[in-house]
Amino acid sequence: MKKLIKNGIIVTATDTYQADLLIENGKISCIGQDLAVGGAEVIDAKGCYVFPGAIDPHTHLEMPFGGTVSKDDFETGTIAAAFGGTTTVIDFCLTSKGEPLTNAIQTWHAKSKDKAVIDYGFHLMIGEINDDVLEELPVVMDEEGITSFKVFMAYKNVFQADDGTLFRTLVAAKELGGLVMVHAENGDVIEYLIQQALAEGKTDPIYHALTRPPEVEGEATSRATQLTGLANSQLYVVHVSCADAVEKIADARRKGFDVWGETCPQYLVLDQTYLEKPDFEGAKYVWSPPLREKWHQDVLWNALKNGDLQTLGSDQCSFDFKGQKDLGKGDFTKIPNGGPIIEDRVSILFSEGVNKGRITLNQFVNITSTRIAKLFGLYPQKGTIAVGTDADLVIFDPKIERIISVETHHMAADYNPFEGMKVTGEPVTVLSRGEFVIREKQFVGKLGHGRYLKRAKYNSEKTDVRQSNSLTI
Numbered sequence: 001m002k003k004l005i006k007n008g009i010i011v012t013a014t015d016t017y018q019a020d021l022l023i024e025n026g027k028i029s030c031i032g033q034d035l036a037v038g039g040a041e042v043i044d045a046k047g048c049y050v051f052p053g054a055i056d057p058h059t060h061l062e063m064p065f066g067g068t069v070s071k072d073d074f075e076t077g078t079i080a081a082a083f084g085g086t087t088t089v090i091d092f093c094l095t096s097k098g099e100p101l102t103n104a105i106q107t108w109h110a111k112s113k114d115k116a117v118i119d120y121g122f123h124l125m126i127g128e129i130n131d132d133v134l135e136e137l138p139v140v141m142d143e144e145g146i147t148s149f150k151v152f153m154a155y156k157n158v159f160q161a162d163d164g165t166l167f168r169t170l171v172a173a174k175e176l177g178g179l180v181m182v183h184a185e186n187g188d189v190i191e192y193l194i195q196q197a198l199a200e201g202k203t204d205p206i207y208h209a210l211t212r213p214p215e216v217e218g219e220a221t222s223r224a225t226q227l228t229g230l231a232n233s234q235l236y237v238v239h240v241s242c243a244d245a246v247e248k249i250a251d252a253r254r255k256g257f258d259v260w261g262e263t264c265p266q267y268l269v270l271d272q273t274y275l276e277k278p279d280f281e282g283a284k285y286v287w288s289p290p291l292r293e294k295w296h297q298d299v300l301w302n303a304l305k306n307g308d309l310q311t312l313g314s315d316q317c318s319f320d321f322k323g324q325k326d327l328g329k330g331d332f333t334k335i336p337n338g339g340p341i342i343e344d345r346v347s348i349l350f351s352e353g354v355n356k357g358r359i360t361l362n363q364f365v366n367i368t369s370t371r372i373a374k375l376f377g378l379y380p381q382k383g384t385i386a387v388g389t390d391a392d393l394v395i396f397d398p399k400i401e402r403i404i405s406v407e408t409h410h411m412a413a414d415y416n417p418f419e420g421m422k423v424t425g426e427p428v429t430v431l432s433r434g435e436f437v438i439r440e441k442q443f444v445g446k447l448g449h450g451r452y453l454k455r456a457k458y459n460s461e462k463t464d465v466r467q468s469n470s471l472t473i
């Protein structure tokens with residue numbers, strides 16, 4: 001059935017205007033003033049913004065990690081994402097050394113099929129480069145449409161790859177049209193600092209942060225950007241947490257390197273003191289990289305505004321406090337890293353960013369949707385509002401106030417790291433390819449509605465590093 005969204009204010013990465021919007025066969029078929037269409041279901045968006053569905057470029061759903069498995073899967077995770085205004089997620093598919101890449105991809109298809117309520121794609125972890133991997137990569141790209149590869153520079157003896165692997169991945173990505181993503185922390189130095197702390201009997205959650213200081217993130221970011229320049233390749237630095245890393249990304253971009261940076265809500269609004277909460281509650285705030293001293297937040301906000309950082313991911317990787325986070329009681333290295341964020345990513349950026357004048361409304365759309373679609377080969381099918389694009393849409397009431405709480409969230413985890421935080425602005429209705437997923441704040445979607453997305457190759461023309469956020473695109 002046709003749907004007609006009336007009276008809303010359409011916001012894209014470049015424009016803000018009042019118009020009606022017609023949806024037919026899952027796509028936007030017409031945008032105009034005072035549209036009247038016989039037989040169309042009318043959705044009144046008066047007083048609301050109409051945004052392109054947000055895209056979360058960084059999720060870990062049902063991921064084995066730290067001796068357990070992240071709590072939210074493709075069902076609970078994508079439902080919560082939709083409540084928060086996200087209509088596409090790109091999840092990290094983990095690989096194992098010596099195993100064909102396609103085995104890992106099949107495992108991820110099995111996790112997601114018939115569960116996801118919104119569209120989804122995969123990034124692929126590269127843990128080693130050898131002849132088999134080099135042979136498989138072009139096939140993975142062409143047949144699976146996986147065009148972004150993740151290299152971990154940390155998590156020694158678990159996921160960490162060496163510099164040779166990173167460099168060869170950058171070279172291969174340049175040749176094949178892929179985007180290399182890095183978790184940039186120096187895993188070897190962290191391991192040394194961890195062993196030193198444990199030997200001194202320092203086992204509380206705060207030592208997670210103190211053994212991963214900003215310098216180890218800054219150093220790894222610098223190394224990754226330098227190697228990218230040398231390979232004349234392209235790089236996306238995930239979950240940037242501190243000034244040291246922002247500085248290195250900004251330097252690289254000034255030199256004209258094709259380098260991009262993502263931050264996450266936790267680094268924008270929470271700080272290192274949360275790890276000192278009593279009764280082991282600090283474990284709820286264990287991420288890698290860790291939360292930083294508060295002053296880093298201003299640097300991150302400025303970087304989003306001036307274009308040194310371009311996107312916001314959730315790094316959704318949730319664990320229960322009871323039964324999962326508490327695996328690390330008495331040894332902070334055993335606390336599973338990550339938290340439940342997928343649902344509140346967009347609202348936090350709107351409330352703390354747009355409402356507080358730190359970024360503009362159009363930058364908000366660029367940071368949560370358009371830029372991500374361009375970088376990860378989804379644009380213009382996703383990431384904007386235009387005739388012919390998927391009708392992934394969010395009707396967003398900027399006036400609704402909400403207190404974030406585990407009592408009301410839709411994620412599976414048993415706590416919310418933003419508990420008690422007031423946000424103003426909330427999605428009320430969310431459509432995926434023209435179908436309601438959230439309607440008037442109620443879930444009405446269908447398991448399995450979400451389709452797997454084969455993504456286009458990295459296109460430096462589309463993403464052009466010289467185009468800054470400051471002027472939105």
Ligand SMILES: NC(=O)NCCC(=O)O
Nearest residue numbers: 286287288315317337338
């Ligand atoms: N970030 C984090 O603490 N957990 C998820 C895995 C990762 O992204 O490193």
Ligand SMILES: [Zn+2]
Nearest residue numbers: 183238239288
């Ligand atoms: Zn990471």
Ligand SMILES: [Zn+2]
Nearest residue numbers: 058060315317
């Ligand atoms: Zn992550």
